[in-house]
Structures are given as C-alpha cells and as structure tokens.
Amino acid sequence: MGTEHSKNEERRSMVFLRKGPKLPAWEDALLSGKEPKSLLKRGLRYVSLSLIMKGMTSTPDFLWGLPEVQKLNLSRNQLVVIPPSLGKLDRLVVLNLGGNSLKCLPKEIGLLRNLKVLFVNMNCLTEVPAELSLCRKLEVLSLSHNCISQLPLSFTDLTSLRKLNLSNNRFVQIPLCVFALRSLDFLHLGSNRLENIAESVQYLVNLQIFIVENNNIRTLPRSLCFITTLELLNVDYNAIQTLPDDLYLLRRLPRIAWNPMDKGLHIAHNPLSRPLPEVVEGGLDVLFNYLRGKKEHN
Secondary structure, rough: OOOHHHHHHHHHHHHHHHHHOOOOHHHHHHHHOOHHHHHHHEOOOEEEOOOOOOOOOOOOOHHHHHOOOEEEOOOOOOOOOOHHHHHHOOOOOOOEEOOOOOOOOOHHHHOOOOOEEEOOOOOOOOOOOOHHOOOOOOEEEOOOOOOOOOOOHHHHOOOOOOOOEEEOOOOOOOOOHHHEEEEEEOEOOOOOOOOOHHHHHHHOOOEEEEEOOOOOOOOOOHHHHHOOOOOOOEEOOOOOOOOOOOHHHHHOOOOEEEOOOOOEEEEOOOOOOOOHHHHHHHHHHHHHHHHHHHHHHH
C-alpha cells in the first residue's frame, strides 16, 4: 500500500516537472545533450555567440571552453560578476556586457589582446581596472550609465581608441588620460558633473564629435577653437554665459543645431549674456561674423 502511494507521488512530481517553466535556450541546449559549440554562429569574418536577454544571473561554465569565439554578447541579463575565466577567450574582438548589474570587471580582461570593441554601459561600475589598458587594439569603448568618477592613468596606452563614451557617470573633470588619446574622433561626456573643460583638450587633434551636454560648465576654453576637425560640438544644458572669440575657427561646424543627431553647434539652454541669444538666433554665420568682428576690435 505504502509502495503504491509512493509511486503515485512520484508520477505527480514528474508531471509537475514537465509542466515547469521553460529553460533558457543556452541551458536547454546543454541538457538536451547538444554540444555548446552548436550555439556558435560562424560568419564571414567572426565566430559569434549571443546570449542576450537570457535572464542569466551568472555566466554558464561552458562559455570558458569556447576559445574560438570572437564576438560575445552577454548584454541585458542580470549578471553581477564576470569571472577571471574571461581571460581564456583571448580571441575576442567584440565583447558586449551592457545592461547588467556588474560592479567591477576582472583584471583578466587585460588578457584580451585582440579586443577592439567593448560595451560595459548600463551597469554599476565605480571603477575600471588598469589592466584594460593592456588591450592595445581597443578602438571603441562605452562605459556610459555607470558610477565612474575617474579612469586609470594607464589608459594613455590605448592609442588606438577612436570612440569613447563616458556619459551619465560622475566625472567632475575630464580625466587627464583622455587628453593623451590622440586618435579619438568621438568623445561623449554628457550628463556628468563637469565644471570646466581643460585647455589640454586641444591635443585631441582628430576629434570630430564632442558632447558635453547637461553638465555645469561655465566657460569654453580658447584651445577648443583649435580643434578644427570638429563637426559636432554639443554644449546644451550648461551654465555658459560667453563664447570664445576664436570659435569661428571651427569651420567644419555646418550650422546651429537643434536636433541632437545633427552635426553643428549645439548651444541651447545656456544663460548666454546679451546680445548672444539674439545673434545665435540668426544662425552660425551671423554668430561667427559677430565673434570675428569682436576679436578684431579688441
């Protein structure tokens, strides 16, 4: 009698398990006996693996046994930590860790010597390991939407870096190491706590897009006017009252811009002293002529 009752309970348990929540795709692939390598996609250029939006709170162990992967997307999960085993994936070219709950990155990230693109945006980072500067091939780095207030000085070694997004963090000043990144053509520092832009900004001689909107900047340095490669300069939502007379040297700025995506000079929502508001309303040519004439009379 007792044995029969036990069998019935076991059957009910099995039915319950079968009706349980569906397993995530990556876990299901393992449990059904498939090789983890079956998840890899082999494109013309890269071997890639996407585990985006899988509800993961930790990385699956099989991941570190796939050294051939070159593009790895772990974004939009609930990852709290990336283990040191990350260093085993030394063929990685693109790594996306955005949209997780990471508080730090492992030092072993410095072993990814082929890494060119790294997204760690929308996490909980307060600092970045100095070892990241060992990734000398890095060209694109997004650290936006974190809690970072400084960068390691060793970042000066990232000489191949072209695009750097540090927006929505806690920077009070632009990190000194940034001014050594001469290959930068895109720099985003919007929505921080910046109070000024150092004169050293002039060393970013290849900069085309510079965004510092939504900060506490009161004046623009004269040296900014010597970055003649600039095509988009966004200083919207600051505390700027005056503009440097040499601003007219930025001849690649095509217009006064209002749409955030447009190239040009974005200067809206600043307490500009008169007559600048009226001059700006006339367009960029009117503004530049006004500043040029003002300089000639001084």
